[in-house]
Amino acid sequence: MINQLVSNIKKTGAPIVVGLDPMLGYIPEHVQKKAYAEYGETLEGAAEAIWQFNKAIVDNTYDLIPAVKPQIAMYEQFGIPGLAAFKKTTDYCKEKGLAVIGDIKRGDIGSTSKAYAVGHLGRVQVGNKTFAAFDEDFVTVNPYLGSDGVNPFLDVCREEKKGVFVLVKTSNPSSGEFQDQLVGGRPIYELVGEKVAAWGEELMGDDYSYVGAVVGATYPEMGRVLRRIMPKAYILVPGYGAQGGRGKDLVHFFNKDGLGAIVNSSRGIIAAYKQEQYARFGEANFADASRAAVKDMIDDIKGALEHE
Numbered sequence: 001m002i003n004q005l006v007s008n009i010k011k012t013g014a015p016i017v018v019g020l021d022p023m024l025g026y027i028p029e030h031v032q033k034k035a036y037a038e039y040g041e042t043l044e045g046a047a048e049a050i051w052q053f054n055k056a057i058v059d060n061t062y063d064l065i066p067a068v069k070p071q072i073a074m075y076e077q078f079g080i081p082g083l084a085a086f087k088k089t090t091d092y093c094k095e096k097g098l099a100v101i102g103d104i105k106r107g108d109i110g111s112t113s114k115a116y117a118v119g120h121l122g123r124v125q126v127g128n129k130t131f132a133a134f135d136e137d138f139v140t141v142n143p144y145l146g147s148d149g150v151n152p153f154l155d156v157c158r159e160e161k162k163g164v165f166v167l168v169k170t171s172n173p174s175s176g177e178f179q180d181q182l183v184g185g186r187p188i189y190e191l192v193g194e195k196v197a198a199w200g201e202e203l204m205g206d207d208y209s210y211v212g213a214v215v216g217a218t219y220p221e222m223g224r225v226l227r228r229i230m231p232k233a234y235i236l237v238p239g240y241g242a243q244g245g246r247g248k249d250l251v252h253f254f255n256k257d258g259l260g261a262i263v264n265s266s267r268g269i270i271a272a273y274k275q276e277q278y279a280r281f282g283e284a285n286f287a288d289a290s291r292a293a294v295k296d297m298i299d300d301i302k303g304a305l306e307h308e
Ligand SMILES: O=c1ccn([C@@H]2O[C@H](COP(=O)(O)O)[C@@H](O)[C@H]2O)c(=O)[nH]1
Pocket: 019, 021, 071, 103, 169, 170, 171, 172, 214, 215, 216, 238, 239, 240, 241, 242, 243, 264, 265, 266, 267, 268
């Protein structure tokens, strides 16, 4: 899948990911009303609204982008119907040729991590049959439990040719509370970055590894250091747009080949119609606003890379 992701990025010329984080507050009233008319104001109704919202955004952007990143929390809050909407969304995105990065941030003791890895990336055995349950192409992994919490994901990646993005330096304001602590004079995020590079050596695609890293757009200087520490790791960069990251902050997350990083924006794209800049589209044309926001994001990032 890392080769597929790189090929999608080269084909679209867009090192970006659309984050499908459909909170109900972002879903226009007419979409919600239609879903509730069919399913009532129920979890099923909410899940239907999410699905219709996602579908409209994907239909209006898929030709411009290489990948999507559905955030599972936004679906899980609606229970089983929400998870069904997550699965329907990921399947649809794959049909459209997009790489799907499941933002699930899992990681546990080895036996439990194995179940997460099998459920999200691999195939679960039932009697003599196997089933790909969620079947994302990549997932995000929390490395806090150490190698035995990460290895089951790597094993499944090896078997299935899929990938992970390991949390190295997250974009949130208090990420430094633990991640920046010094151990032997080095910040923890650097040590995790070194581990990502080592895990990735065993799992190389053509040019990049199946083992990538998450590094927040909100910490550009750390991005520069981590780029050096993990030259073969694709960096998934959240924190663009709604969290303040801009193209000019991100140039050092990329390698000299213009590859090596893929920048996520969720609220900035899916709720673009709520921003003054895209208000001209109106709520009825929310997906057109998302398309315009995708184009602006691509221009911003490519413009910054060209000026580097
Ligand atoms: O360090 C991290 C890791 C993951 N995220 C996730 O990315 C999106 C960001 O949403 P925006 O609306 O573009 O701010 C969201 O799903 C987070 O859970 C992150 O922000 N930072």
